[in-house]
Amino acid sequence: MRFLARGGRSSKDRTSLRRHRAARPVLLLLSLFLVGATYAAVSPATESVADGAADAQLIAQGKALFSQNCASCHGLGGEGLAQQGAPALTNVGAAAVDFQVSTGRMPMANPLVQAPAKENTFTEDEIAALAAYVASLGQGPAIPTEDQYNPAGMSPEDVSRGGELFRTNCSACHNFKGAGGALPNGAVAPSLQNATPKQILEALRTGPGQMPIFAEGALPDENAKQVIAYIEQVNAVPAAGLSLGGLGPVAEGFWAWVAGIGSLVLFAVWIASRGARA
Amino acid sequence: MAKPAELNPDSPALEVKTPPTSRETSKLAGPVTWVDDRIGLAKLAGNIRKVFPDHWSFLLGEIALYSFIILLLTGVFLTIWFKPSMAEIEYAGSYALLRDVRMSEAFASTLNISFDIRGGLLVRQIHHWAAMLFVAAMTAHMLRVFFTGAFRKPRELNWIIGVGLFSMGLVEGFAGYSLPDDLLSGTGLRFVDGLIRSIPLIGTWAEFFVFGGEFPGTLIIPRLYMVHILLIPGLLLGLISAHMALLVYHKHTHWPGPGRTNRNIQGYPFFPIYVAKAGGFFFIVFGVTVLMGAVFQINPVWLYGPYNPSQVTAGSQPDWYMGFVEGAIRIMPNWEWHLGHTTWSWNVFLPGVGLMGLLFTGLALYPFIEAWITGDTSEHHLLDRPRNAPVRTGIGVAGMACYAMFWLAGGNDILATQFHVSLNAVTYFMRVAVFVVPVLAFIVTKRICLSLQRADKERVLHGSESNIIVRNPEGGFSEAHVPLSQEEAYTLTRHPQPKALVPNGVKVGRVRQTLSRWYADGQVPKPTAAEVAEAEHHGAIEGGEGDERVLEGSDSGDAH
Numbered sequence: 001m002r003f004l005a006r007g008g009r010s011s012k013d014r015t016s017l018r019r020h021r022a023a024r025p026v027l028l029l030l031s032l033f034l035v036g037a038t039y040a041a042v043s044p045a046t047e048s049v050a051d052g053a054a055d056a057q058l059i060a061q062g063k064a065l066f067s068q069n070c071a072s073c074h075g076l077g078g079e080g081l082a083q084q085g086a087p088a089l090t091n092v093g094a095a096a097v098d099f100q101v102s103t104g105r106m107p108m109a110n111p112l113v114q115a116p117a118k119e120n121t122f123t124e125d126e127i128a129a130l131a132a133y134v135a136s137l138g139q140g141p142a143i144p145t146e147d148q149y150n151p152a153g154m155s156p157e158d159v160s161r162g163g164e165l166f167r168t169n170c171s172a173c174h175n176f177k178g179a180g181g182a183l184p185n186g187a188v189a190p191s192l193q194n195a196t197p198k199q200i201l202e203a204l205r206t207g208p209g210q211m212p213i214f215a216e217g218a219l220p221d222e223n224a225k226q227v228i229a230y231i232e233q234v235n236a237v238p239a240a241g242l243s244l245g246g247l248g249p250v251a252e253g254f255w256a257w258v259a260g261i262g263s264l265v266l267f268a269v270w271i272a273s274r275g276a277r278a
Numbered sequence: 279m280a281k282p283a284e285l286n287p288d289s290p291a292l293e294v295k296t297p298p299t300s301r302e303t304s305k306l307a308g309p310v311t312w313v314d315d316r317i318g319l320a321k322l323a324g325n326i327r328k329v330f331p332d333h334w335s336f337l338l339g340e341i342a343l344y345s346f347i348i349l350l351l352t353g354v355f356l357t358i359w360f361k362p363s364m365a366e367i368e369y370a371g372s373y374a375l376l377r378d379v380r381m382s383e384a385f386a387s388t389l390n391i392s393f394d395i396r397g398g399l400l401v402r403q404i405h406h407w408a409a410m411l412f413v414a415a416m417t418a419h420m421l422r423v424f425f426t427g428a429f430r431k432p433r434e435l436n437w438i439i440g441v442g443l444f445s446m447g448l449v450e451g452f453a454g455y456s457l458p459d460d461l462l463s464g465t466g467l468r469f470v471d472g473l474i475r476s477i478p479l480i481g482t483w484a485e486f487f488v489f490g491g492e493f494p495g496t497l498i499i500p501r502l503y504m505v506h507i508l509l510i511p512g513l514l515l516g517l518i519s520a521h522m523a524l525l526v527y528h529k530h531t532h533w534p535g536p537g538r539t540n541r542n543i544q545g546y547p548f549f550p551i552y553v554a555k556a557g558g559f560f561f562i563v564f565g566v567t568v569l570m571g572a573v574f575q576i577n578p579v580w581l582y583g584p585y586n587p588s589q590v591t592a593g594s595q596p597d598w599y600m601g602f603v604e605g606a607i608r609i610m611p612n613w614e615w616h617l618g619h620t621t622w623s624w625n626v627f628l629p630g631v632g633l634m635g636l637l638f639t640g641l642a643l644y645p646f647i648e649a650w651i652t653g654d655t656s657e658h659h660l661l662d663r664p665r666n667a668p669v670r671t672g673i674g675v676a677g678m679a680c681y682a683m684f685w686l687a688g689g690n691d692i693l694a695t696q697f698h699v700s701l702n703a704v705t706y707f708m709r710v711a712v713f714v715v716p717v718l719a720f721i722v723t724k725r726i727c728l729s730l731q732r733a734d735k736e737r738v739l740h741g742s743e744s745n746i747i748v749r750n751p752e753g754g755f756s757e758a759h760v761p762l763s764q765e766e767a768y769t770l771t772r773h774p775q776p777k778a779l780v781p782n783g784v785k786v787g788r789v790r791q792t793l794s795r796w797y798a799d800g801q802v803p804k805p806t807a808a809e810v811a812e813a814e815h816h817g818a819i820e821g822g823e824g825d826e827r828v829l830e831g832s833d834s835g836d837a838h
Contacts, residue, residue: 156375156377157378159374159375160374160376160379163376163583164379167461167583167586167589171592172589172592173592175591175592176461176581176582176583176591176592179593181592181593181695182592182690182691182692182694182695183701184702185700185702186694186699186700186702188694188695189592230375233374234375234581237375237581239575240392240403241403241574241575242573242574242575243575243578244574244576247593247692248462248595249462249596249597249601250593250595250598250601250688250689250692252410252576252597252598253598253599253601254598255574256407256410256411257414257598259574260407260410260411260414260570261341261414261415263566264341264411264562264563264566265334265338265418267559268338268340268341268559269334271334271337271559272334272337273334
């Protein structure tokens, strides 16, 4: 620890510096920096770690946030706690964190049921810090960049190709226009209608909950972008009247009885109550 | 040469008949006479004054009839552009989100009707809503006939024709649902393909027969098209004609009341009253259907996409009238036998083919089963009030409850997502509910019927409440009752009550005796003549007080 006290001070000063109140936190930060920097230097997942120095700061901030908000279930080092049903986060990557936190799913209130999407209370910077920290724990997909998910400027052929991919891979759980559907044991495939393109791509790459992972090799970014474009555009198609929730024939049958037969019975009562005035 | 036939001079056949000479007519009646001379228009005049009774529930069948007419009209429009072909093409129409997607001509032409034919989407939606209403109105009409006992002698055959119409309606609706060849209709066809294959021993053969080979093949849509626009509509038209002819022949039933008997009919003549009422109602039904077609989106096939056997969507359901079969299959445990080289798929056969068979057989046989239980061989033109046939009403409500449970099970995924419950919990609940809920429904319904009978008896014997609270000199309060009108008292007491069969010279089997006791059990005995006389005597004394009450300044004493 001598290096802390360089600069011609006496050994007494050195000792007092060592015992200074700020010494421990500073030391901690520095050692974290050292770990982060070393990790960044040797880690293969370099794509999520662009700028070493800035990143180390981010990771440190992320770790602090993690200890406050995530560690009670996922463990201080993100190793997971089996008895809480919390998975290890050592290899989930930044994309998973960004998806789970930005959709409000994490931190979750009740670990026994599927995390519902809710209002996200973290700022973008906080999410980035959390993501950087979790990414620093191991490998995993990075947060996608805008050119990977932004569907602007796709041709109609691209979009209809996305529709085919969507119907083949997604609609079985998420319904034909992404309105969502039921899964066994109380789980649901959520609606995609409020998801952002970034979140959709992150979900594809990280497979949250019961969703399978669609890796880059199976579904290249180009195709993922087509799917995202289709989901956006199919929900922008104006309905031919009231869409009745977009749930298909169950809702239609309900309205046939309630609005159709219901109103016609009222008319029948009216007609029968009018006597003949011939 | 044969001998000339002997002539019988008395035979009336030998009388020479001269055709009627043309009549002297006014200029105005000319065309009418012209037609009458040729098709006997005047003879129809008797039927034109046919009397029909007036009640809203008698109009439910009319909704079905008018929906059918709307279906014929809109269906003709759709056939002009629909191409019943499974040839694969690349879509090049104006719906951009399916640009260049490979699909059948059937689906492409449905998209063209929706996006490129003027008014096509509206007509498609009217056609689909009218189909939903057609089956729904038939169901409502059937329930009305059931709960009022209108299926009894002499109308059993017309009831069976009605059951035939109902089952044809389901097939017709399903065929229409399948024609556009979208993802949902293809999934529905795959479902029926499974039903066909589940038939023991001949299933696979039957599948190949229907589909012309492996599912889906290229034949099923042209075949269903023929079924949908020719075969079933033809059968429906024939059955509807028979249904209406028998209605005219039997005359309509009517509600009991003073002057209404099993031998007469009270109401208004067909012409002009019902021509106006029914004609007006047709336009109301048409209007409501057009409004629904314009305001509510139905079957947005462009969102479902073309059928592709490798694809499926969450929320794949049939139209509502096939929902009970869907539900039965969804909740059925996975029972299957493997005997030798054969597979017996009870998991699909029992809830699919079995349940539909049970429903239609049960419906068709019910009039005969009830007549056998009650031993009732008389004609009925007066309707039963549902409360006066508690067991029948209970059976009906139990049947509806059972159907409803299967129906809800058919939407178990929608229930799970919309009400945030577990899909598995809904399924397990329904497995029990389809057996338990009908029993509960029967018990509760019968109790309600008996309570209503008791209320009727109370009303006959003690009159109706006068709504006037009287305070007597001692400070007590009481409400006097007003005696019923003769007409109402008659209406409430005229019905025959079901009685248990007693072996009276004729042999009655034990099962039949038990069932007939069950059917008649628990009835609240109608007030006897002596009881009514006693109550009137009592009421006369009360009435004395009542007069006083009226004098005290109320004019509502005889409001009832």
